[in-house]
Amino acid sequence: MENRRPYNLKKIIAAYNIFQVVANAYLFYGMFFVLRKKNNQVTFLHVYHHVSTAGITFIGAKYFPVGSATFPILPNTLVHVLMYTYYLLALQGPEMQKKLARFKKYLTTIQLVINMTTCIYLGLFYSLRYSLLCW
Numbered sequence: 503m504e505n506r507r508p509y510n511l512k513k514i515i516a517a518y519n520i521f522q523v524v525a526n527a528y529l530f531y532g533m534f535f536v537l538r539k540k541n542n543q544v545t546f547l548h549v550y551h552h553v554s555t556a557g558i559t560f561i562g563a564k565y566f567p568v569g570s571a572t573f574p575i576l577p578n579t580l581v582h583v584l585m586y587t588y589y590l591l592a593l594q595g596p597e598m599q600k601k602l603a604r605f606k607k608y609l610t611t612i613q614l615v616i617n618m619t620t621c622i623y624l625g626l627f628y629s630l631r632y633s634l635l636c637w
Contacts, residue, residue, distance in 0.1 A: 555575075555578060558574075558624075559575060573623070574620040574623055574624060577616040577619065577620060578616065578620070580616070581609075581612055581613050581616050584609060585609065585613075588602060588605065588606070588609055
């Protein structure tokens, strides 16, 4: 190892930095709702979800740094991919919004199912004292 040349990681570091910029810019989208006066989109559930997710992620990563403790973030990420795809398509105008109207109720159902599944999973994880679920 000591005789080999160092890896050239410039491209990987650049990609990582771009990802960090995009990921951190994502935090501003709630502010964009408020600035656009879309207060109906900033509900208690919306705020609660993001505050609790940040808190749960921090606690999980700090005190339970195992794969099974961080697993619930994956379904949350999946539902956010679906949500933002929906939002992107809805920006195309009223005609697209009419086509998406059927999908909206399924999206809400998916969100609720993932939320309940995550609560059950975390309840089992805690009740089993996280011994059986650790990798």
